Amino acid sequence: MKIGITGATGHLGQLVIAKLKTKTAPENLVALVRNPEKAIQLGVEARAFDYSKSDGQVDALKGIDALLLISGSEVGQRISQHQNVIKAAKESGVKWIVYTSLLHAATSEMALAPEHVATEKALEESGITYTILRNSWYTENYAASIPGSVQAGAVIGSAGEGKISSATREDYAEAAAAVLTTDGHENKIYELAGDEAYTLSEFAAEISRQSGKDIPYHNLSEADFTAALVNIGLPEGFAQVLADSDAKAAKGALFSDNKTLSQLIGHPTTPLATVVKSFLV
Template sequence: MKIGITGATGHLGRLVVEKLKEKTASDNLIALVRDTQKAADLGIESRLFDYNKPETLTDSLKGVNHLLLISGNEIGQRQTQHENVIKAAKDAGVEWIVYTSLLHADTSSLVLANEHLLTEETLKLSGIAFTILRNGWYTENYTASIPAALQNGALIGSAAQGKISSAARVDYAEAAAVVLTSLDQQNKIYELAGDEAYTLTDLAAEVSNQTGKVIPYKNLSESDYAAALIGAGLPEALATAIASFDTGAANDDLYNNEKQLSALIGRPTTPLASVVKEALAG
């Protein structure tokens, strides 16, 4: 039984490979990547795999029984990229696709949601067995802001007091590994999120607690937050997207209290304090 992992050299993909190696033999795993040299340290077979080169994908999927399709990172391009992969998977005889989607993709106001939802529909119509992992936010998305918060003396955002049920990237990676190596997972949709919700005020308080510095949360309008990010050197499109994600958080698009993630991995999700500690140590 061969399991293919797309994006296997990315932040999530590497962790998934690590978790899969704990559950199945390395010989069963195939890294599907744009640069096989970057996959050399994974210790598994690697094959060239570029979402934007559909003519090459079918050959790369030959012999793959089960496929983890980790969503691409190019906003606006992903629907086409994912369709390329799904079509190639069907042509190659892949029996099952596990796809990393977005929390509440069918109701979320986040600009990311539509591409994920369209991919889900393509999967459902493909005739291939599927499982959809609707991943919530990575806690690392927010802890990445800690260095700037420490430098500027405040954590800024536009999430107001929206509740964020994020989890560590490794939690989602473990969930993917569990699903890929378990029976009776086909045609399920999981809403995956952290056990404990927090606000950005809570995050700022945790950073303050661990550093001994007073780091308040300063809430801005979406446009002012985007302008601040542009001022910090981010490209306008990315800054605008990040600010809109925070506004989605303000509307509780990143909140979920079902605890399906911890049930799936058989342990509590990684606490916010632990991810903050890791970020400060890094």
Template structure:
């Protein structure tokens, strides 16, 4: 059974490839990427695959049995791009699709949920056996703010006291690799999230503990947080989105206590302390 991974040179895609290699199950792995030359370090067959260019899709899926469809990074273009992939997969005779969706996509208030719900509907109508990996927020979405927090003396956001069930990209990647290489997952939906729900105040406290500095969490109105994100160079739409998603998180949108992720990977999800330590080590 040949497995193909879309977005294989992206942050999640690379980790899925690494996890698949470690499993050493013998299945051939194909990297589907916009620019195959950028995938040379993966050590795999790489094929040109651009969600926005339908003509590249079906030829790249020839001989593929199982497809991991990592959701497009282009918010606002996901539904048509995913439709292109699903239609190509149907033509190519793909036997199974595994899709990275959003935690509780069917009822999430987060604006990203709309495109994920549309994609899930497309998959359901395609007739292709599907597994939905409804991924929660990456811990890195927040630990990536550590350098700015240290520079400015505070961690800022708009998540209030919302409890965030965070897990690292590596946790989610391992889950994807397990589903891709084992049986019994067809037709299933997994709500994947971290074992321990934390607040941004907890994150600030952990940063303070590990650095020996006093780094408080400062909760801001949505508009003020969006303005700060724009000031540091984020595009307006993305900045507005991040601030809005934080407000959604303050109301519980990123909380889940089902522990399906740790059950699937057979170990506890990565702790906040370990994730902070890794970010600080990468910072040097």
């Protein structure tokens, strides 16, 4: 079976290919990327593929049996981009699409959810066999702020005491690889989340424990958190998305205790303490 992976040079895509190479021969894999030259280090066939350019997508997908559609990174443009890919996949004869969606997408109040819901609907209406991986937050989304938080002396956010069931990109990549190389996932939706849920207060406490410094959590309003993110250099639109995600996490949008992710990968998800340690080194 020939497996295509969109966004293969991105953080998640590279990890998926690495995991797939432990389960199938490299010649069975195709990296679908904007710039094939940047995919040379992946050690698999690379084809030019752009979410926004429908021209050429059908040819790029020919011969591919299963497609991992990693959701695009351009928030606000993903519905049309994903619909382009699904249409091209159907025309080129792709038999199965696995899509990376968002935890609780169908009921989530997060600003990120509608584009995922629309993509899921397009998949269901396409007639192609599908599997939907509704991923919770990447632990790295929070861990990336650790050096700055230690320097500033505090963790900031707007998640209140909402519990967050995040997992690492590697955990989600392993799940995608497992699904793509095993049977029984046809037309299923998996809610995927880390085994260990934590609040941002607990996240700050873990940073404090490992760094030996007192790093408290300061909870801000969504508006104030947005302003703080813009102040440190984030684009306003991206800052608004992050603050909205935090505010919705306060209401449980990023919490799940179903352990489906660890069941798929066959072992516990990566502990928060392990990720914190790697970002403090």
